[in-house]
Amino acid sequence: MSKKTKNYFVKSFLAIVIAIGVFFGLKQVMPKNIFSDTKSGSDGIVVDSLALAAMNDSTGAQEENLPDSLMEDSLQNRIKLHVSDNSEGLGYLSSFYEKLYKLESTGKGKVRIAYFGDSMTDGDFIVQDIRNSYQSAYGGKGVGFVGITSLSASARGTVSHQYSKDWLTQSCLTVKNPKRSFGIDGQVFFAARGGSSWVKFTAGNQENISMLYNPTLFYGSSGNDKASITVSSGKKDSASVYMLPAGELLNTVSLGNTAKSLKISVQNGDSIPFYGVNFDDGVGVHVDNFSIRGNSGLPLSLYNKNLMNALDNVLQYDLIVLQYGTNVLGYNTLDYTWYENKMIAVVNHLRECFPKADILIVSVGDRAKKVETEMQTDKAVAPLIKAQRKYAAEAYAGFINLQALMGGDGAIVNWVNDGFANKDYTHVNAKGARKLSSLIYDELDKGYTEYKKTK
CATH class of the missing domain: 2.60.120.1360 (Jelly Rolls)
Structure with missing residues (x-):
C-alpha cells in the first residue's frame, strides 16, 4: 500500500472518530424530543382542506355572529349547573334536559340527538353505547x-x-x-x-x-x-x-x-x-351517528341552512354533539386560536340549521407520542382543549373534557397497557369505546340529575 493511500485511510478514520465524538457531545445538550412538536404532518391522520386553509390564514378567522333571536334563546336557557371538574356549561343544555324530563315524566314524546365526529366515532363506536344507554333508560328503538x-x-x-x-x-x-x-x-x-x-x-x-x-x-x-x-x-x-x-x-x-x-x-x-x-x-330517544374519518369539524360550515331546516322539521333535533380534534393536533403551532374562531362560526351556523337544539362540545381525548423511549401525552393536547373550552363558552355550548374523563395526562398510555386503546396511542378499541361512552353518558346524566333539582 502506498504512503499516499495510508495517509488517506488515516485521515478518514480520524474524521469518523471526531464525528462520533461530536455527536455524543451534542447529545448531552439536545432536547429529549428530537422532533419538533410543530411538525407539518400528523402520523398518517388526514386533515381536511378547510383546516389546512385556516391554519395557513395569517389574518386569522373571525367568528360569525349568532343571530340576536338565537343568542337571546341561548342566554335565556342558561342555568348554572355544576356537575364536576370534567365539564362546564351543561346549563346550556337545559332545553334538551327539559325534553328528557317530559319524556321521563309522561312516557310520551321523543328526544333526538345528532352526534357528529371523526374517526373516534367511526363504525358507530362510542355513539352506539350512548344510544343504548338512553334507549334503555327512556325508551326508543332504532339505529x-x-x-x-x-x-x-x-x-x-x-x-x-x-x-x-x-x-x-x-x-x-x-x-x-x-x-x-x-x-x-x-x-x-x-x-x-x-x-x-x-x-x-x-x-x-x-x-x-x-x-x-x-x-x-x-x-x-x-x-x-x-x-x-x-x-x-x-x-x-x-x-x-x-x-x-x-x-x-x-x-x-x-x-x-x-x-x-x-x-x-x-x-x-x-x-x-x-x-x-x-x-x-317514533318514541323515546334516538341518536344518529354522523362520523367522517379525518374531519376537523370545519366542513360543517358548508351545510346548507335551508336544507338543514327542512331536515330538522322532520327529525326534530334536541341536542347536537360535536366530538372533534384528533385531526388538528400538532400541526405547525401550539396556538389554536384559528381553530377556536372557526369553530365558533361553525357552532353559530349549526344553531341556524337546527334552531331548537342545544349544543355540546366533547373535547379531544388523550393522545401520546414517543419522546426518546417513553410515550408521553402530546404537548398539543392541552392548548387544543383550551381552545375547545373557549369556543364552547363563547358560543353558549356545553363542554365535556374527554381527556380529563380518561384520566388526564398519560391516560392513553394506561389505556393501551390495560387493553382499552390501540397502539397508535390515539384511538380506542371496542372495549375502550364502551368505557368512553359510559364516561360521557354519566357526565350528561349528572347534568340531568342536577337539572331535575331545579324543577
Whole structure:
C-alpha cells in the first residue's frame, strides 16, 4: 500500500472518530424530543382542506355572529349547573334536559340527538353505547339515520350496510362545491345513470336496534319525474315499487313496515340527490351517528341552512354533539386560536340549521407520542382543549373534557397497557369505546340529575 493511500485511510478514520465524538457531545445538550412538536404532518391522520386553509390564514378567522333571536334563546336557557371538574356549561343544555324530563315524566314524546365526529366515532363506536344507554333508560328503538354509502360500513356492528359500487358519493371532506347540497351526514349520493344502484340494510342483534323500524327514505329536489325504487324486505313476493316525486327541497317516502332487512333498488334515479334512510319507532330517544374519518369539524360550515331546516322539521333535533380534534393536533403551532374562531362560526351556523337544539362540545381525548423511549401525552393536547373550552363558552355550548374523563395526562398510555386503546396511542378499541361512552353518558346524566333539582 502506498504512503499516499495510508495517509488517506488515516485521515478518514480520524474524521469518523471526531464525528462520533461530536455527536455524543451534542447529545448531552439536545432536547429529549428530537422532533419538533410543530411538525407539518400528523402520523398518517388526514386533515381536511378547510383546516389546512385556516391554519395557513395569517389574518386569522373571525367568528360569525349568532343571530340576536338565537343568542337571546341561548342566554335565556342558561342555568348554572355544576356537575364536576370534567365539564362546564351543561346549563346550556337545559332545553334538551327539559325534553328528557317530559319524556321521563309522561312516557310520551321523543328526544333526538345528532352526534357528529371523526374517526373516534367511526363504525358507530362510542355513539352506539350512548344510544343504548338512553334507549334503555327512556325508551326508543332504532339505529337512527344512516347514509346511502359509508367508508365505515364494513366496520359497523349496529346495522349491516351494503351497497352497489356505482353510487356517486360526494363528501364535505373532499368536495367544497357539490352537485347538490350535502345531507346531514355531510354527504350527498347520486344513483348511476342507466345503472342499477342499490343499498341494503340489515338490523343487528343488539338491544333496542334488532329491527329496522319505520324505514323512511330522504332525498332532494329534481326535475326528474320518472324515478322509482323497488323495496324488498327479504321475504318472498314482498317487493314494492314506489315512485319518487321530487318537487320539494326535501322529500321523504315511507318504505313500508318494520322489517329485519331492507333492500332499495333505484330505477331512473339520476339527477336526484339521495341523503339516507331513517329507522326509528317514533318514541323515546334516538341518536344518529354522523362520523367522517379525518374531519376537523370545519366542513360543517358548508351545510346548507335551508336544507338543514327542512331536515330538522322532520327529525326534530334536541341536542347536537360535536366530538372533534384528533385531526388538528400538532400541526405547525401550539396556538389554536384559528381553530377556536372557526369553530365558533361553525357552532353559530349549526344553531341556524337546527334552531331548537342545544349544543355540546366533547373535547379531544388523550393522545401520546414517543419522546426518546417513553410515550408521553402530546404537548398539543392541552392548548387544543383550551381552545375547545373557549369556543364552547363563547358560543353558549356545553363542554365535556374527554381527556380529563380518561384520566388526564398519560391516560392513553394506561389505556393501551390495560387493553382499552390501540397502539397508535390515539384511538380506542371496542372495549375502550364502551368505557368512553359510559364516561360521557354519566357526565350528561349528572347534568340531568342536577337539572331535575331545579324543577
